[in-house]
Each structure stands twice: as structure tokens, then as C-alpha cells.
Amino acid sequence: MSEFLNLILAIIIIIFVAKTAGALSVRIGQPSVLGELLAGLILGPTALNMLEVWPMFADDHLLPETLTLMAEFGVLLLMMLAGLELHINELLETGKVAGLAGSLGVLIPLALGYGTAVLFGLPTTEAVFIGLALSATSVSISAQTLMELGVLRSRVGLSMLGAAVFDDVLVILLLSLASLLLVGGGSEGGIGPLFLTIGRMVGYLVGASLIGIWLLPRLANKVSDVNIHYGMLTFALATALLYAWTAEAVGGMAGITGAFLAGLFFARTPYRRDIEQGIAAMGYGLFVPIFFVNIGLSVNLAAITGSAWIFAIVLTLVAIASKILGCGAGGRLGGLTNRESFQLGVGMVSRGEVGLIVAAFAVAQGVLTQDSFSITVFMVIIATLVTPPMLRLSFAKEKEAAAT
């Protein structure tokens, strides 16, 4: 029972500190997400280091893994909720903007990130993967902020979500390409595996969409006829998990893309409200605060020392500027106003867990040193931290207009 007792004690501390920090954050006019992320940094190795130093947790090797699993579960719920908030037709209307912002928002950070790393003396291969970490985006936190601001379904919000899907697809393609060309990429070699990667991705997206549009609403109607406690909620949750699982296992994509798609398709059914309430209770009541805090629990900013700080800070500034530049240019080309293009770019700055996944992948492939990894994680954290307040600032006028 001891491991279970530790887990619930850790959960008590995490959700209590996260919600308290979130409430304080709201009180000073910032999104609650900012407080929850900072709560994680304080509880993590950068400050209190609760998992490694506090005597009750120090010997529990299962706890960090369990918390990480719960955090990953939280991201899926968050992306499912983002999908449930949307009308798919509205999203499709943003296709052009999303495509342009998504592509330029990958290519410009990749180029500038690569250039910065090379300027600081890193070898080509390492610089490419750092560039790729800069290309990643994770709009779960931005989506949450836009939901709080009540503008997720605005033109900017919808373009951002659409662009994030393009971003995800492109980054994963480029990651596969880079690992093929620069690392070796398995025993097959050649250009074949790349086509296989693209084929899997397209196959998944087409299959998931056909099932989501044709089969899912019919299945949901059947489920609603069955007399079982919380049957619809469980059905929607199991489906979203299956979409996430197949996104990774079949499509070779990020699981969050699958969860987002599932939310999108359930949003078209008459059961949307019920599903949303249940998933929101699970998510915001338990898993999502664990996700936000766990980001801080898994990084030690104190490990970056000396001259590495200069590289870390420059890289972070490049990460923020290049994303705003790239996505903003794409938005502008796609027909958004200057103001909207800027807001769109700001919303895409957050790298969240996708940036971390790219960095961890590169370390596992042996192409990123531990030092570069720490710096990349610092960049991801700061880019993620600054997004909610920047986003809020960029929407200050709309917020004012709505209030009057």
C-alpha cells in the first residue's frame, strides 16, 4: 500500500499547489495555466525538488513514472477538450491560413534555430535537431488560454488549431527525414522508409476521418440506447484513447493529434455537452493540473551554468521570435490582418510536450548531448511559460471590447 499512499500524497500536493497558484495567477490578471506551470518549477528540481529530496518520495522509483503517465493522460484529455470545443466546418474554413502558418511556422524556426546553433559552434547534426525542437509547437496550453479568454472559436483560434495540425505533421515528417539522412534510420536505408512514413500518416488521417465522420455518430447513437451508467462518457473516452493510440502506433504521429481529432468528431454528435462535462471533470479536476506541474517536475534549470546561459537565452529569444515571424507571415499571406497574424504567431510559440518529445528523441538517437538537451528543455519551458501572458496581452483589446 505504501506506493499507493505516496502517490495519493503526491497528487494531493500537486493538485493543491497547482490550483492555488492558478487562482493567484488569475487574481493578478494572468491565465491560470501560468501559475500551474510555475508551481511545477517550484516543486521540481529547480527549487524544492520534492520527488528526489523529500524523504517520503525519495525512495519511491515508481512515483515519477506514474505521475508522468498521468500527465500524458492529461494532455490527451486537454486535446480532446480542445477538439470538443470546435465545429469541424469552421476549422476546415481556415485551411489556407492554417497550411501557410503551419508550414512557415516550421521552416523559419528550423532555419533560424539551425543557424543559431551553428553560430554557437555546434556540429551540423546537433544543430538540425535543435532546429527541429524549435519547429515543434504544442497548442494545448494556448488552446486552454484562448478558452479562458473566450476566443478559441475566433478566426485566430481556429487558424491556430489548424496550423498546429499542419505543424505536427510537418515536424514528424522532418524528424523522420532527419533521422533517415543524418542518423541512418534503421536497416532498410534509402528513400523507402520516408515514403512509408508519409503513407502511414496519410493512411491514418484518412482512415480516422472517415471513421470519425461516418461510423462514430452511428455508434454513439447505439451506445446512447444502452442502459449503463456513464456509458456515453466511457465510450467517448475509450474512442479518444484509441484515436491517440492508433495515431502513434499506426500513423506514427503524436497521440495528442488523435485525441484532438476524436474530440472534433464527437463535437458533431448530440452528446457533445455530456461528454464535455465528464471529460472536463476528469481533466481539470485531476489529470490536467498533474500535466502542468509535471513539466516543472522533470526539468532542472539550475543545471545550466556559465556561458551555456548565453546560448540558452539567445536560442530562447530566437525560438520566440522565429515562431511569431514564421506563423505571422503565414497568417498574413493567408489573409489575416496584421493584428490577427501577430496573435496567431504568439499562440504558436508554446512548444510544450511536443518540443520535449523531439529533444528526448534526439538524445535517444545519440545526436544531442546532455548539455544541449538541458538548453533545449530550458527553451521549451520559457517558450511555454511566456505564451499565456503574451497571448493574453495580444488579446487585451478584444477582451476590453467584450467587457463593454
Add this chain to the structure above:
Amino acid sequence: MSEFLNLILAIIIIIFVAKTAGALSVRIGQPSVLGELLAGLILGPTALNMLEVWPMFADDHLLPETLTLMAEFGVLLLMMLAGLELHINELLETGKVAGLAGSLGVLIPLALGYGTAVLFGLPTTEAVFIGLALSATSVSISAQTLMELGVLRSRVGLSMLGAAVFDDVLVILLLSLASLLLVGGGSEGGIGPLFLTIGRMVGYLVGASLIGIWLLPRLANKVSDVNIHYGMLTFALATALLYAWTAEAVGGMAGITGAFLAGLFFARTPYRRDIEQGIAAMGYGLFVPIFFVNIGLSVNLAAITGSAWIFAIVLTLVAIASKILGCGAGGRLGGLTNRESFQLGVGMVSRGEVGLIVAAFAVAQGVLTQDSFSITVFMVIIATLVTPPMLRLSFAKEKEAAAT
């Protein structure tokens, strides 16, 4: 990511199979719990053995532990929901019945279980611990069944929940006593530790009640003033987890008792409905089906062979009869009708996780052999499995009366 992918795949399978079996169970007039428990036996080592045989799960050593943690979390939510369903005053009114049924419901199964084990040639110490496993009760499944039948707040339902609290306290006292006298019980020795055990228990119950009655409603009012997403739900959840944690860490009692108490105290606040909806979504949508299925995942009934079956079957019959006899006699002495006393006894038959905890404790102390453990687990499973249909049968008349 692979461990996470395995976890979500396992969760998809578990909640899908559990809810499908639950729906079939409802269709043939049984409580859904029965189907969910049987689903676990089918997925477990007794039949399909999914965690050990299916290739994607076989090498994942983290998965069984993670599922068990989620299952334990589910029990806490279930007991919190049982508490939220109740008015504390109604429960206190059952004090006399609950005390009598709780005490006799422990002593008679203990005596008869001990006797049966001795008759089958087991040594005294082992027989005592088998008797203690028979004394345990876990009303989470009965509470769930009574909720489904709509009679949890009847005189029988309330007596059962009250008796379960007495049962829990007594079994833990006797377990401490037996381990002191028969195993050795730590370095202190003597009667001191026993008084310490009682003192901790009383201290916890008094402290938890005072805080729950005086402080909790005031804190809840403060929380309701704070502008944060799902703040009340998180507060209630964190409090219930803290009650569960302190029940074990401070009171030396079962965590489920703490979660139940927390539910009881939140039921007195004006936020009861909101809390109940959120916890129910979390519980019934995810954690509770995992709890029911996990019982089946952790036992292999096929391991019991030959003559051990006779002992297993006799012990199970004694377990069922002695609980009905003991609790029924207590209920009758406390002023219930014959019919109500029988219903009360039936509701207490389920041993659930408490019986398993006693058995596992005895194995860890080296006083229960692996064979006796398998047989005890078989007894717990069958007693748990037969409770919902027996309970439903015993309430058939009330159900009929309510329908007309």
C-alpha cells in the same frame, strides 16, 4: 512513449469490456457490477491472461502496477461517492444496529473460519488469519448495487454502511492484535503497541470528524469564492485523498474509510451536487471499471487444484453463511425485521479489497502459505461475485413494490 501506449491500450480494452459486460448484466436483470467483475476474471490469468500472455503487454512490468494504482484510486472514489449519497444524521441513527451487526459480523465469521481451517488440518496461526480474512467486509460493491437499486438510503442501506465502518475498525484492531500475539509484532512487544493502535484509530476518527464537521464547510465556502476552473471539485478530491491518506498513515486504518468519511462531510455542504457529478464522471467513466476488472486480473483460479478445491468451496460457503448469520443476528438484536436483517447480512458478504488486504498482509508476515492465499483469494472473489445478485434477489419485493 511505449509504456504510455500500452497503458492506454490496456485501459481501452478494460473499460470497453467492463462496460459491455456491465450492460449485458443489466440486460439479464443483474447489477452491472457483476458483469464488470466477470469481465475481469475473463481478461485475467484464469482465462485470457491478457497482462502476461498478450505480446504487447507481456514485457511491460510497469503496467500491472499502474493498473493496480488506478484501481485503488477507483475504490477511494467509489467510497467517497457512497459517502456523498448519505445524510450523516441518518447514519448516526443506525448506530445501535450498525454496532451490533458490525461486531457479530466480525466475530462469527472469525470463529467459524478459524474452525473450518483447523478442521482441514491447518496450524493455529494460519487458521486465525484465514478467520480474519473472513471477518473483513468491503461494502463498496454492495453500496454500488444498493445505489443502482435506489435503496442505499433505506434503513438497511444505512445500517450496512455503518456496520462496515465498525467492521473495518474491529478487523484492523484484531489484525493488529493477532500480529502482536502470534507473529511478534515489532521490537516493542507487550500490550503497549496494541494501546497505541487503538489510540491512533480513535485519535484519527475524532480528529477527522471534528475537522469534517467544523472546518470543512467553512473551507468549502472560501473555495467557492475563488475564481478557478473546477476549484471545488479539486478541493473535494484533494480532501478525500487526504482523509484516505491520514486514515492509513495516522489512524492505521483502511484508506477507504477515510474517503467514505470525506464524502459524508461534503454531503452536508451546498456543493454536494457539483462534487458528486465530477467525482462520478471520474469514477464511473474511468477508475471504477478499472477497479472491478483489476480484481479479476490479479487472481488465477486455475491454480487451485485437486483436494484444495474441497477446502476452497467449504471455506467459501462458511464465509457466505457466517456473514449472513453474524450480521443478521446483529441486525435482529438491533431492532431490524427478519427480512431487513437478512438483507443486511447479504450486503456484508462481499469481502472485496479488504479481504484481499488481510490475506496479502498475512502472506507478507509469513503466516499464510501461497496455497492458503490462493484459496483465500478464491473465497474473496466468490463472496464478492455472489453479493450483487444475492442482494438483488433479497430486494426483489421492494423493487417490485417501487415499480408499481
